[in-house]
Amino acid sequence: xxxxxxxxxxxxxxxxxxxxxxxxxxxxxxxxxxxxxxxxxxxxxxxxxxxxxxxxxxxxxxxxxxxxxxxxxxxxxxxxxxxxxxxxxxxxxxxxxxxxxxxxxxxxxxxxxxxxxxxxxxxxxxxxxxxxxxxxxxxxxxxxxxxxxxxxxxxxxxxxxxxxxxxxxxxxxxxxxxxxxxxxxxxxxxxxxxxxxxxxxxxxxxxxxxxxxxxxxxxxxxxxxxxxxxxxxxxxxxxxxxxxxxxxxxxxxxxxxxxxxxxxxxxxxxxxxxxxxxxxxxxxxxxxxxxxxxxxxxxxxxxxxxxxxxxxxxxxxxxxxxxxxxxxxxxxxxxxxxxxxxxxxxxxxxxxxxxxxxxxxxxxxxxxxxxxxxxxxxxxxxxxxxxxxxxxxxxxxxxxxxxxxxxxxxxxxxxxxxxxxxxxxxxxxxxxxxxxxxxxxxxxxx
Amino acid sequence: xxxxxxxxxxxxxxxxxxxxxxxxxxxxxxxxxxxxxxxxxxxxxxxxxxxxxxxxxxxxxxxxxxxxxxxxxxxxxxxxxxxxxxxxxxxxxxxxxxxxxxxxxxxxxxxxxxxxxxxxxxxxxxxxxxxxxxxxxxxxxxxxxxxxxxxxxxxxxxxxxxxxxxxxxxxxxxxxxxxxxxxxxxxxxxxxxxxxxxxxxxxxxxxxxxxxxxxxxxxxxxxxxxxxxxxxxxxxxxxxxxxxxxxxxxxxxxxxxxxxxxxxxxxxxxxxxxxxxxxxxxxxxxxxxxxxxxxxxxxxxxxxxxxxxxxxxxxxxxxxxxxxxxxxxxxxxxxx
Ligand code: HDD
Ligand code: HEM
Ligand code: HEM
Numbered sequence: 171x172x173x174x175x176x177x178x179x180x181x182x183x184x185x186x187x188x189x190x191x192x193x194x195x196x197x198x199x200x201x202x203x204x205x206x207x208x209x210x211x212x213x214x215x216x217x218x219x220x221x222x223x224x225x226x227x228x229x230x231x232x233x234x235x236x237x238x239x240x241x242x243x244x245x246x247x248x249x250x251x252x253x254x255x256x257x258x259x260x261x262x263x264x265x266x267x268x269x270x271x272x273x274x275x276x277x278x279x280x281x282x283x284x285x286x287x288x289x290x291x292x293x294x295x296x297x298x299x300x301x302x303x304x305x306x307x308x309x310x311x312x313x314x315x316x317x318x319x320x321x322x323x324x325x326x327x328x329x330x331x332x333x334x335x336x337x338x339x340x341x342x343x344x345x346x347x348x349x350x351x352x353x354x355x356x357x358x359x360x361x362x363x364x365x366x367x368x369x370x371x372x373x374x375x376x377x378x379x380x381x382x383x384x385x386x387x388x389x390x391x392x393x394x395x396x397x398x399x400x401x402x403x404x405x406x407x408x409x410x411x412x413x414x415x416x417x418x419x420x421x422x423x424x425x426x427x428x429x430x431x432x433x434x435x436x437x438x439x440x441x442x443x444x445x446x447x448x449x450x451x452x453x454x455x456x457x458x459x460x461x462x463x464x465x466x467x468x469x470x471x472x473x474x475x476x477x478x479x480x481x482x483x484x485x486x487x488x489x490x491x492x493x494x495x496x497x498x499x500x501x502x503x504x505x506x507x508x509x510x511x512x513x514x515x516x517x518x519x520x521x522x523x524x525x526x527x528x529x530x531x532x533x534x535x536x537x538x539x540x541x542x543x544x545x546x547x548x549x550x551x552x553x554x555x556x557x558x559x560x561x562x563x564x565x566x567x568x569x570x571x572x573x574x575x576x577x578x579x580x581x582x583x584x585x586x587x588x589x590x591x592x593x594x595x596x597x598x599x600x601x602x603x604x605x606x607x608x609x610x611x612x613x614x615x616x
Numbered sequence: 617x618x619x620x621x622x623x624x625x626x627x628x629x630x631x632x633x634x635x636x637x638x639x640x641x642x643x644x645x646x647x648x649x650x651x652x653x654x655x656x657x658x659x660x661x662x663x664x665x666x667x668x669x670x671x672x673x674x675x676x677x678x679x680x681x682x683x684x685x686x687x688x689x690x691x692x693x694x695x696x697x698x699x700x701x702x703x704x705x706x707x708x709x710x711x712x713x714x715x716x717x718x719x720x721x722x723x724x725x726x727x728x729x730x731x732x733x734x735x736x737x738x739x740x741x742x743x744x745x746x747x748x749x750x751x752x753x754x755x756x757x758x759x760x761x762x763x764x765x766x767x768x769x770x771x772x773x774x775x776x777x778x779x780x781x782x783x784x785x786x787x788x789x790x791x792x793x794x795x796x797x798x799x800x801x802x803x804x805x806x807x808x809x810x811x812x813x814x815x816x817x818x819x820x821x822x823x824x825x826x827x828x829x830x831x832x833x834x835x836x837x838x839x840x841x842x843x844x845x846x847x848x849x850x851x852x853x854x855x856x857x858x859x860x861x862x863x864x865x866x867x868x869x870x871x872x873x874x875x876x877x878x879x880x881x882x883x884x885x886x887x888x889x890x891x892x893x894x895x896x897x898x899x900x901x902x903x904x905x906x907x908x909x910x911x912x913x914x915x916x917x918x919x920x921x922x923x924x925x926x927x928x929x930x931x932x933x934x935x936x937x938x939x940x941x942x943x944x945x946x947x948x949x950x951x952x
Contacts (some may be wrong), residue, residue, distance in 0.1 A: 226721055233717040236673065237710045243680050244706055247695030254684055255692045259919035262685025266923050269681050270930030273674045277937045284945065337922045567699050567770055576703070580710060587718060594724050 174561055176570040177249045180577055182546070184242055186539055187581045191235030193538065195275075196309045196354070197361035197392070198228045199282075199302030204388050206295050216381045222286075223595070224385075228301075229283055230591055234584060236276075241577075249570070253553050253563035256332045260325050261318040263337035264311040271308035275301055309357065310350040317345030320545070321414045322554050348410045349545075352403045355396045356541060359500060360534030362393015367531025370524045372596065390527070393534070394504035400497050405460065411548075412461035415555065416470040418548030421481040422490040423457055424450075425471045432457040432469035437491060440483050445472075481550045489543035496537040503530055617924035618911075622897075624927045625682045630888055632675035634793065634881055637786075639672050641794025643712065643740020644787065646733075648814060653807055658733075660801050662720060673713070685923050690908050693900055694750070697759045697773045701746045708743030711735045741787060748786030752779030755891075756838060757901040781825065781832035788822040789884060795819075796864070796880040800873030812868055819868075823861060826887070853890035857883045 171179075202224045209217035243265075247254050278300040285294045318324075324340030325332045366389040372382045411419045419425070424440035424447050425432060434457040438450020455465035462469070472480050503526060510517040517523050553560040642661045649657050684691040695702065712735070719732030753759065753774035763769035795815035802808045860883040867876050895901070900908040 229717060230721050233713050237713040240673065240677060240709055241706050243677055243684075244695070244702055247684060247691050248699055248702060251692035251696050254695070255688045258684040258688035258691065259686070262681070262919060263922055263926070265681050266685055266926040267930070269674070269678050270926070270933060272677065273930070273934045274937065276674055277934070277941050280941050280945075288944070335917065335919050337919050565696055565699070567696060568766065573703060576707070580707065584710070584714060587714070591718060591722055594722060598724065 171571050171574075173568060173570045174564055176574040177564055178560065180570065180574040181245065181249055182543075183574075183578060183581060184238065184245055185542065185546075187585070188235065188238040188242055189538060189542060190535055191231050191238060192305075192309060193357040193361050193535070194228070194231045195235045196302070196305040196357045198224060198231070198365075199298055199305060200358075201361075201365065201388050201392065202228065203295065203298045203302060204392075205384070206298055208384075210291060210295060214384075216384055220381060220385050220388075225283055225298075226595055227592065228279075230588060230595075232279060234588055238581075238584075239272075248573075249565055250553065250560075250563040251565050253558060256558070257319075257554060260322075260332060260335050260337060260340045261315045263341045264315045264318075268308045268311040271304045271311060275304040275308065278304065306354060306357075310354060313350045313353045314341055314343065314346035316545070317349045318343045319553065320349070320549055320555050321345040322557055327557055344414055345410065348403070348407045352400070352407050352541075355400050355403050356534075356538050358396035359393050359400055360538050362389050362391075362396060363500060363503075363527070363530050363534040364532065365389035366393055367527050367529075368596070370527040371531075374521060374524050374528065386527075390504075390507050393500075394507050397497070397500040397504045397534075401501060404494070404497065408460055409463065412469070415548065417472065417475050417479065417481055418486070418544075419461060420470060420472045420475075421483045421486040421548050422544055424483050424487045425457065425469060426483075427473050428468060428471040430458070430468045431455040431466050432461075432471075434460060435487075438487075440487050442483050479551060481548050486544055486547045489540040489547070493537045493540040493544060496533045496540070499533060500530065500537070503527065617921045620924040620928065621682060621686050621920060624924075624931075625679060625686070626892065628675045628679040628682065630885060632672075632679060633789070633888060634884060635672040636675060637744065637790040637884070638793040638797045640712070640740045640744045641790035641792065642798065643737045644791040645794045645798060645814070645818075647737045647741065648791075649810065653810060654733075656804070656807055657798070660798060663801075673709075682923070682927070686920055687908075690900060693759065693761070693902075693908060694754070697761075697770065698750050698753055699770060701749050701753070701774050705743055705746035705750065708739040708746065711739035712743060715739065740790075744786045744790045745783040748783035749774055749779045751786070752782030754900050755895055755898075756836070759900060759902050761902065776836055777832040778829070778836040778838060781829045785822070785825040785829050788818065788825045789887075792818040792822045793880055793884065796868070796876050799868065800877060815868055816865065819861060819865060823858070847894060850890040850894040853886045853893065857886035857890065860886065 202221055205217045205224065206221040208214060209221060278297045281289070281297040282294065282301055285297065288294070289297075318340050321344040322340075323343045324336040324338070326334040366386050369382045369386040369389065373379060373386065408419065411422075423432075423435050424438065425435070426445040426447075431454060433452035433454045435447060436451040436453065438447040440447050458467045458469055459465045461467070472483070506523075506526070510523070549555055551559050551561065553563045646654060646657050646661065680691070683694075715732045715736040719729055719736065722728055722732070756774075756776065756778050758776060759773045760768060763772070792815070795811065795818045799808065799811050799815055802811055860879050864876060864879045864883065867879065897911050898907045902908065
């Protein structure tokens with residue numbers, strides 16, 4: 171493994187790790203605020219227990235998200251100093267605004283987690299909403315920074331120098347809106363399905379049914395609505411890429427040769443040597459339609475780019491297929507849920523119904539990881555699309571392999587511990603069947 | 617606007633040292649308290665720093681963001697030549713932050729607690745140590761962009777007596793801050809009696825290790841001592857800081873918490889101010905003499921303008937709510 175591969179892998183690993191906690195940090199506060207709101211309105215003690223149980227989860231995830239994010243802000247420089255030297259002032263705007271958003275999030279979380287029975291109850295509730303809003307804002311802002319790497323604007327490139335910098339134009343780059351929309355929906359869909367899945371498993375186990383049903387409902391409504399909107403937003407993204415990064419689109423679709431009425435490829439194993447695809451299903455003209463809204467239009471293929479400017483086809487293509495496939499499954503499950511609430515209430519008592527959601531626990535996050543793989547690998551070999559290659563941004567210090575190994579060990583242990591803690595949190599939920607106990611008994615150990 | 621940004625950078629560094637420092641120090645204090653009362657100390661630590669813990673660490677991120685947006689050459693120089701201590705510091709940050717929360721939120725209190733405690737206390741020590749090493753390395757003049765070999769480029773840049781002495785000094789400062797801070801929270805007289813001598817030892821250590829920094833500078837052939845003693849402003853800061861130390865010693869006994877905290881904070885501000893003033897505007901002293909200063913490495917024009925505005929607007933939102941947070945939990949620490 172050479173230093174470049176090691177550095178790319180380390181970056182990918184750190185991002186892949188961080189994004190899980192980031193999604194949860196963005197979305198869980200909304201779930202919490204919802205159950206909290208229901209508690210304040212109805213005084214239902216299950217909702218209070220749920221709010222508290224979720225907020226303990228959020229505390230664990232939040233700190234892991236925060237430390238992994240802190241690492242990232244250093245890693246950008248530790249691994250890609252040449253990139254940061256030039257990009258820092260240009261795409262720094264979202265990061266400096268994000269600093270504010272994080273700060274507010276951290277402060278609001280302090281109020282929220284430690285503020286039970288201490289402040290006006292609506293003020294307390296409101297701090298929970300602020301946690302969610304500022305988390306979402308920071309997510310959107312970083313994604314805009316990533317959007318800038320995909321479609322750099324806001325500067326002039328003259329003789330190897332980046333001049334006339336306009337950070338605000340860079341913030342509102344061409345990619346920011348589609349990416350931010352798609353990412354925010356993805357966060358809701360992934361977290362919603364994951365949380366719903368865990369509670370569905372608890373429902374199958376049969377303890378605290380009323381409690382887990384309430385939890386399941388909140389999570390699946392958020393996740394389901396997002397999952398229904400996701401393909402629409404994905405389609406907007408694809409159209410956007412067709413214009414802004416045709417090489418990425420070509421790699422996603424393993425579209426080797428430029429052609430009119432290009433077919434949409436489903437599945438298939440690209441043979442990069444021979445520039446063809448085996449075993450795939452081709453829907454004639456559909457790619458042209460997806461990319462340009464016209465079955466006839468020409469779609470640029472990889473042949474339009476020099477060898478050394480083509481993104482890796484194999485992984486990008488697979489990752490895209492995985493994302494779309496999982497997205498379709500999530501959409502179907504959402505329809506199933508909403509349909510059953512509307513017409514077939516009794517389905518929800520059935521084990522098969524719950525098992526479907528249990529099995530779907532991880533797929534939202536798998537789709538998120540796959541989606542990011544598409545975005546980031548599809549940008550290769552560029553770190554700043556069209557301006558700077560990833561290999562030219564690499565740090566001069568040798569031995570990144572060692573640092574990659576250390577970080578891998580850290581992330582693996584953190585994942586193990588976090589899952590272990592979560593398991594223990596869930597297991598230690600008290601029995602809440604039957605009568606509503608007197609006030610305060612509802613709070614489990616803190 | 618450049619000045620606004622510089623003020624925020626200094627503020628972020630100072631706040632991180634004060635608040636983050638007290639926070640790291642809590643782990644150090646835990647390490648030197650007798651086993652019998654450690655559990656008690658943990659509870660106090662948690663209820664006082666728990667609510668503001670997360671916010672304390674944001675100062676570091678703010679400082680880093682200011683560096684990479686406003687002063688990219690400084691940020692990149694640090695990341696390249698101090699790669700190794702930075703990674704070590706990051707590992708400390710991860711270990712500490714996670715262990716601190718995990719040990720509290722683990723639903724079952726069993727042997728895992730021992731693991732968390734171990735990680736928490738040791739990383740509380742490692743993180744400020746490397747933070748100090750990095751600070752020391754920045755001004756030691758050993759960073760050499762034209763270094764011929766691996767050792768002098770990536771190890772010699774930070775592994776020398778001076779940086780290490782600054783690292784030790786930083787650890788002492790953190791322990792000292794935390795001891796002073798925590799004493800104010802202890803209600804139990806017996807524990808207080810245990811704490812006060814420890815706080816004094818830490819104060820004393822701060823003093824000694826501060827002196828050691830100068831000694832190390834002499835041994836490493838840096839002209840710090842000589843320059844310091846001819847630079848009246850920064851010297852008087854240091855002298856004032858030392859006087860504060862003795863006043864503080866007096867007050868620790870009567871234990872007036874606000875006065876002690878203010879004195880400790882003031883003292884650290886003076887120390888940082890003294891060194892800051894001494895080196896300003898240089899940020900990294902480079903071997904070849906082409907130092908990176910806040911004036912020659914700043915991004916110019918719009919990036920600095922927007923950064924300044926973002927910081928100003930951000931602080932309008934942040935500072936009042938932060939003060940309200942600290943105030944609320946000062947008045948009545950979080951219940952457990
Ligand atoms: C729950 C997760 C999830 C689901 C179900 C989908 N996506 Fe997605 N997708 C993401 C999660 C995601 C993501 C992780 O959030 C990405 C990575 C970068 C980004 O902005 O969003 C992404 C990127 C991404 C991109 C690249 C954007 C870019 O590089 O700018 C395209 C073209 C699509 N998606 C298209 C789709 C389509 C057509 C879907 C149809 C079902 C779909 N996605 C479902
Ligand atoms: C959180 C979701 C993200 C994931 C899962 C992710 C994933 C990845 C992956 C897989 C790579 C390696 C690509 C390769 O080298 O082949 C990578 C590289 C990189 N990413 Fe991301 N990324 C994410 C978001 C971001 C954001 C928001 C930024 C910047 C603001 C960013 C900046 C970078 C940089 C600088 C590199 C290294 C250079 C490169 O390989 O092009 N990433 N990321
Ligand atoms: C798509 C990519 C990303 C998204 C959506 C995202 C979102 C978030 C969110 C929501 C949080 C709050 C943590 C929580 O609630 O658990 C967070 C934390 C953090 N992220 Fe990211 N992030 C991304 C990538 C990055 C990158 C590339 C960096 C650094 C350059 C970064 C730096 C940070 C930092 C420093 C924190 C800690 C803030 C704190 O202490 O609250 N993030 N991120």
